[in-house]
Amino acid sequence: MSAATNVVIDPMIEGAWRALPCAVCLLAPDDHIVFCNDPAKAILAGADDFHHFPPTRNWRRIDGSPGRVADPIAAVRATGAPQPPRIMEFLRGDASPQWLEITAAPFVAAPGCVVLTVTDVSALMSVHDRMVEQQRRFRAVFNQTFEFIGVLTPDGRLIEANATALHYADKTMDELYGLHFADTPWWSHSPESQDRLRRAIADAASGHFVRFETTHVNPDGEEIFIDFSLRPAFDEDGNVIFLIPEGRDMTARKITELALIQAKVEAEAANRAKSQFLATMSHELRTPLNAVIGFSDTIQNEVFGPLGNARYREYVGMIHSAGSHLLDLIEDILDISRIDMGKTELFEEEITPGPLLDSVITLLRPKAQDGRITLKTTIASGDMPRLWADSLRLRQIAFNLVSNAIKYTPTGGKVTLNAKSDEDGFHLVVADNGIGIPADRMEQVWNPFGQADPLLARTVGGTGLGLPIVRHYVQAHGGTITLKSEPGKGTIAHVVLPPSRLRPAASLPGGQAVLA
Template sequence: MFLPSIDLIVLLSIMFPAVLLMGLWWWVRRLESRQTLHNPDAYLEVFDHAGIGLCRIDAEGRWQTANLSAASMLGYASLDDFLAAQPDLSGQLFRDGDKRTAFFEHLKNIGPVRDVEFVLLKQNGDEIWTNWSGHAEKKKNGDVVFYECTLIDITARKHDTIAMLAAKEQADFANRSKSEFLANMSHELRTPLNAIIGFAEIIKEQMFGPVGQDQYVEYAKDIHDSGQLLLSLINDILDMSKIEAGKRPLSEMNLDIEKIIHACLRLVAARAKAQRLRLTARVPQQMPEIRAEERALKQILTNLLTNAIKFTPEGGSVTMTVGQTPLGGIFFTVEDTGIGIASEDIPVALAPFGQIESALSRKTQGTGLGLPLTKALVELHGGNLDIQSKVSEGTKVTISFPANRTVQRQTQVRITNLSSSLPG
C-alpha cells in the first residue's frame, strides 16, 4: 500500500490553501465586475463623459435630458444649469430657427438625419459650430415619443476650413491680378518693341544706303537680336498669363505630324550643328494626324528640342520620337544625353521662372518659362507632360495627347470612268 511521504503532505498542506485563496479572489472579482456592469451609476459615468453631446427632446420640443458633455460644450457648469436656461427649443440656442425646425420636421416625417451643421449660442454669447445627427422614437401609430440626438463641436475644424477657403480665394485673386497685369504689360511693351526691332533691321541691312561705320551695323544687329529675344520672352509671358487667366483659346485643325516635326527640326538644326550634336527623329509610317493648334504644337516641340540642345554637352545626341499610346492617343518624346535633372529639381523646372543651378545652366541663357509654358500648352490640349531624368545621364520628356485628338487619315480611292471603253 502506497503512503505519501512527509514532504508531499507538507507540500499539499501549503498549496491547497493557496489555490483556495486564488479561486476565492477570482470569484470576488467576477462578482464585482457583474455588479459594475449592472450599476446604473457606471453607465451614467460613461454617458456624461462620452466626448460628444447626447440629448433627448420630447415631442413638444422640451429638453428631457442631456449629458454633461453637451452642457459643457455650451458653456454650462452642470446639466441643471443648462436645462434651467434652455427649457425647450424655442430659445435662442439655435442661430437659425428655420433650419432647426426643418431638422426636427425631417426626423418626424421622413426619418433619421446625419451630419447637419448648426451654429449654437453658448452661455456667454459666443457662437460654436456643431454637427447634429438624430432619429425619432415613435409609437406604433407614428406619433413621436421623443427625439434622440448627438452633437459634436466642429468649431475648430470649421474655422480651419473657412481660413483655408479665404486663403485660396486671396491666392486666386492675386494670381488673376498678376495674370491680368502681365497680359496688359506684355501688350503695351510689344508695340514699341516691334518698332525698335524694325528700325534696327533697317539699319542692319542698310536699306536706305550705307551707314558709314561697320560698328554701327554691328550695334544695330545686337539691338535687333536682343529685341527679338525680349519679344520672344514677352510673347511667352503673354501666353502664360492668358492660359492662367483662362483666356487662351485654341485655333485647332488637323495637322500632319511629320511636317510639324520636320519644321521644328529645321528651326533648331543650326544650333545642334554648332554644338556637334546628333539630331534625329523617329516617325513611323502612316502616322495619323493630330487635332491641335499648329502654333501651339510647334511651340511645344521647339521648346523641348531647344531645352534638350541647350543642356546637352558637345558631342551628345538629341532624339525625337513619335508614336501612338495603347489607348489610341499620340505621344512625343524628346530624349537627350545631357546633364540631366535631379528628381527634387523637376518641380522647380516646371514652375514659372524656375531656374536650376548647374555648371552648364549658368553658361546658358534662359527665362525659366520654356517648360512651364510647354506644360501649360499641353494641358490646354487635354494632354500631360512627364519628365524622367538622371543627373549626368540625360533627360527624357514625354508629352501625351488623348485619343480624341487622333485623326485617322482617310483612304484615297481613285475612281476611273470606264464607260467610254465598254463595247457597244
C-alpha cells in the same frame, strides 16, 4: 404574565402564516414576539434579543446609517393603518448582511398588535448595486466626453444630456428633461434650425442616420459651429427605442477653413492682378521691341545702303539677336498670363505634323550647332494621319521641349525628336543626354518660374515658363505629358495626344476656335 400571553391567534391564520415562504412576526403591544414562523426564526437567528423585536443594534438603512424598524411599527399603532414597505439591511449574529423588505400592518384581532412581513430581497439589492455601479461608470464616461451627447425618445423628447452639452446650454438636466429637443436652448435661437432638426428626428425615428452642420449660440452670446449627428438605437426586434444626438464643436476648424478660403480668394485676386499687370507690361514692351527688331533687321540687311564698318554689322546682329530673345521671353510671359486668367484659346484645324515639326528643327538647328550638339529627328511619314489641333500651339510645344533639351545638354551631347501615331494617339518624344532633373525637383519644373537647377539657369538663361506652358497646351488638346529623368544621364519628355485628334487625310477643311 406579559401582554403577549393574552393574544389569541386563529388556528387558520397561524397555519397560513406558517405556510408562507416569507417571514412573518406578530408583535404584542409591548413589542415581544408572540409568533414567528420558521423563515422569521431563520432571519432572527443570532440576534442580540430573540424575544424582543426589533433588535436595535442589527439594522442599517440603505445609506449606511443605523436603522429604526420601530418607526413603521409605531406608525401602525398611531394610525391603525398599514405602512408602505421599507428596505433595510439586517446584520445576523455572525455579522453577515441580509437585505430585507419590511411591511408593518395592524393585527385587527388583537388591538395594539402588529404583523410584520419580512421578505429577503438580497438578490434584488445585489442586482440594484450592480446597476448603480454601471450607472455610475456610464455617467462618468458620459460626462467626461468633450462632445455634446444626449438621449432622446423616438418622438424627440430629451431624457438625458451630458455635462458638456448642459454647460453650453447653461441649464440643468432637471430644467430640460422631457422637453422636445427642438425647443431646448441649443436650437431655440433659430426657427430654421428647429425645423431642420424636427425633420432630422423624423428621419432618425424611421431608422436613418442623419448628419449636418449647424450653429449654436453659447451662454456668452457667441456663435459656434457644430458638426451634428442623430443616430437611432434599436432593440432586438429592430425597433427604434431611442435616438442619440451628438455634436462636436468645430468652430476652430471652421474659422481656419474660412480664413483659408479668404486667403485663397485674396491670393487668386492678387494672382489675377499680377497676370493682368504682366500682360499689360508685356504688350507695352512688345510694341517698342518690335520696332527695335524691325529696324535692326533693316540695318543688318543694309536695305538703304552699306553700313561702312564691319563692327556696325556685328553690333546690329547682336541687337537683333538680343531683341529677338527678349521678345521670346515676353511672349512666354504673355502666354502664362493668359493661362492664369483663363483667356487662352485654341484655333483648331487639320494639320500635317511632319512639316510643322521640321520647321521647328530648322529654327533650332543653329542653336544646337552653336553648342556642338547633335540634333536628330525621326518623324514617321507616309501613313501618319493628320492632326486636328492648333498648329501654333503644337509648334510651341515642340519648340519649347527641343529648346529646353538643347539648353540643358552640354557640349558634344545629343538631342532627338521622334514623332509617330498608333492606336493610343499621336506621340511626340524629345530626349537628351543632358544634366537631367533631380527627383526632388521634378514637380517644381511644372510650376511657373520653377527650374530644375536655379543656379544653372542663371548661366543658360530662361524664365522657367516653358514646361508649364507646354503642359497647359497639351492638356488643352486632351493630351498628357510625362517626364523621365536621371541626373547626369538626361531627360525624356513624352507627349501623347488622344486618338480622337487623329484624322484621315483632308477630312476636315477649315478650322474652329476652342476656349482652352
